[in-house]
Amino acid sequence: MSAAFLAGEVAARALPVVGGVLGAGGVAVAALPARVRMRAELRRRWRTWALAAPLFLGALFLGRAGACALAAGLGVVAVAEYARMAGLGRGERGVLGVAAVALPALAWAAPGADALRLAGVLLLAAVAVAVLKGDAATGFTRASRTLFGLVWIPVALAGLVLLSPGTALAVGIAVAFGDVGAWCGGTALGRVGPLARPLSALSPNKTWAGVVGAAAATAAALAALGAFSGLLWAAVLAGAVLGDLVESMVKREAGVKDAGTWLPGFGGLLDRVDSLLFALLFVMVTGVAL
Template identity: 70%
Template sequence: MSAALLAGEAAARAVPVVAGVLGAGGVAVAALPARVRMRAELRRRWRTWAFAAPVFLGALWAGPGGAFLLAAGLGVVAVAEYARMTGLPRGERAVLWAAAVLLPAAALATAGWRPPAALGALDVSGTVDLSGTVDLFGTLDLSGTLDLLGTVDLLDARTVGALLLLAVLPALFSGDAGHGFTRASRTVFGLLWIPLSLTGLVLLGDTAVAVGVAVAFGDVGAWCGGTALGRRGPLARPLSPLSPNKTWAGVAGSAAAAAAGLAAVGAFAPLLWAAVLTGCVLGDLLESMVKRESGVKDAGTWLPGFGGLLDRVDSLLLALPMAMAVTL
């Protein structure tokens, strides 16, 4: 069964779940009395969720090609916000923008995707038989690197190594002795944090749908748990000084909601749940660390109810590589 079909089936299972939750949430937010302090903020957040959910699920429903477009689009916007926050010069920004497109493209090639028209026009199965026609006495071994059905492993250690080298070149050639190391370190971190993580949208196939839904549930559950249980008692203790509003009550709420999200789309597994929960809990703290050093409250101002794109996908950026680690 193709990756596109699997992703389409997973998205089809997720659509009624997400639609039901969005519908119930919309009714609840609309019914909030005017005296509720966060009424306007919650309505803005709901509108953003209502826009983002169809875009996310629709892209993954389209298969690996749609996942590539989603990963590249998110990556280009996210690295722009990250570069602006950290004050990276144009050279480093160019490297990150290139990686935001090239790494998902490499993941697409690694997944063996071909445009539907090309797949229909050319059928090579059974038409080429190279057995016994060439003997190089064992000097050439392509096992694992080339698949005659079109799969080329372009996302390997060599690719990542080349990108890391490109990340440090602008600082090296500029001769920046005062801030060169900081520039290079921030570029390498940004490359690993954003473009490389987003390749999971392509490589995980149907699991990417489950991770995205579960992360969304986990983020909402963290807010609900922190609001309901995080005012007093042992669960009110903050996780880290980086974000005093993030409490153990939020972790409990996130754990329950993420598990419910995975179960709702038929993808619950303990390791995958742990990967998603790690992203939900630590992803937000990671972005808080970046923002605090940069002296900003939000990564941007254009996304209603959240700030910037990084403020919305910070959990996903950690959950995706964790999910790849436990499933691929």
């Protein structure tokens, strides 16, 4: 079966799958009684999902040009939030901002050796900012945080362009389902018993029950899209779990609860795409594709 056929199959299934889940979710949150503690929060989250889903699907339906625009837009906002949490200066922020736009653009225009060369230039620039300023006190920390941010955000988001359209679409939808599944699993199964154990000290509220919920939801999403394979499912699940924990680690050291405050129900953009970033990296590293 050709990659083009599989990509078309995923795209054809994406609209009814996402639309059906959003519709069912909208009815469910609208019907919640007023006494439910998280009623207002869940409604805000649903409205954010309802706005974000068409933007994500629409961009990827436009092909690699749309994926490039989506990756650049997400990257510019995400690196700004990360730079603020990491305490980076204007020079490092500039390097990350340029990378957020340049890497997806080059991945679209000339994937391969040129992208690797640009990545090398950006890595050198990330280190050069602190070196040229002669920062002996915090230069190594700033350079390290900038290098991490380059790989975590712009390089990962370039995967939306480098991966086949069907793969990028399946990963994005599966990660979104996984986030919802993790919340449902943690709420339903994470109160007592062995599944109530915290997954990591980095985020005590994240339990093994949430991992079970995410595993079930990501598998269901990939199956509904006709894109399920064991390796793709494992890559998406590992990325979803690790991405959440990595952002918790960054936020804990920064002393903040959320990466931002502008995204209703979630906080900042990084709070919404943290799992997607690592899922894309895992899929690119494993080489699994539709």
